[in-house]
Amino acid sequence: MSKAYTWSELQHHNKTEDLFIVVRGSVYDVTKFQHEHPGGPEFLLDQGGGDVTELFEDAGHSEEARSILKKLKIGVVEGKVRHRDSVFGSSRLSVRNSCRPITHRKHHPEKILAV
Numbered sequence: 001m002s003k004a005y006t007w008s009e010l011q012h013h014n015k016t017e018d019l020f021i022v023v024r025g026s027v028y029d030v031t032k033f034q035h036e037h038p039g040g041p042e043f044l045l046d047q048g049g050g051d052v053t054e055l056f057e058d059a060g061h062s063e064e065a066r067s068i069l070k071k072l073k074i075g076v077v078e079g080k081v082r083h084r085d086s087v088f089g090s091s092r093l094s095v096r097n098s099c100r101p102i103t104h105r106k107h108h109p110e111k112i113l114a115v
């Protein structure tokens with residue numbers, strides 16, 4: 001069974017000898033892998049205890065990298081995932097909501113003609 005970690009618990013796992021990272025809500029122990037990482041250990045150490053989803057995707061990792069990742073999984077993040085996508089998602093939603101008056105006008109074309 002996978003363990004659920006809180007963000008406050010995760011922030012302590014940010015050292016070379018005890019290093020966790022988060023990708024898409026899952027927690028990975030990269031303590032050993034950091035020294036085998038072709039991109040170098042510093043990328044992982046810099047982000048210790050944090051969400052690297054975006055960095056991982058932006059680096060254009062291969063299928064092999066993804067299968068290594070799978071093997072390093074030790075748990076999940078408890079509660080909401082802190083990922084920028086979710087912030088963009090909610091702001092898009094509010095933009096959509098602010099468009100309501102336009103939708104409303106479409107239903108009353110005669111009012112637009114009258115202006």
Ligand code: HEM
Pocket residue numbers: 021028030033037038039040043044047052055056059060061062063064065066068069072
């Ligand atoms: C546990 C998470 C990670 C795994 C398993 C992983 C695995 C790998 C692997 C296998 C490669 C070789 C190329 C490939 O097969 O895609 C690679 C390259 C690379 N990784 Fe990661 N990586 C991880 C996290 C990260 C993070 C968080 C960054 C931050 C930006 C990063 C940056 C890079 C870069 C820049 C390269 C290219 C190195 C080069 O070609 O010189 N990686 N990674």
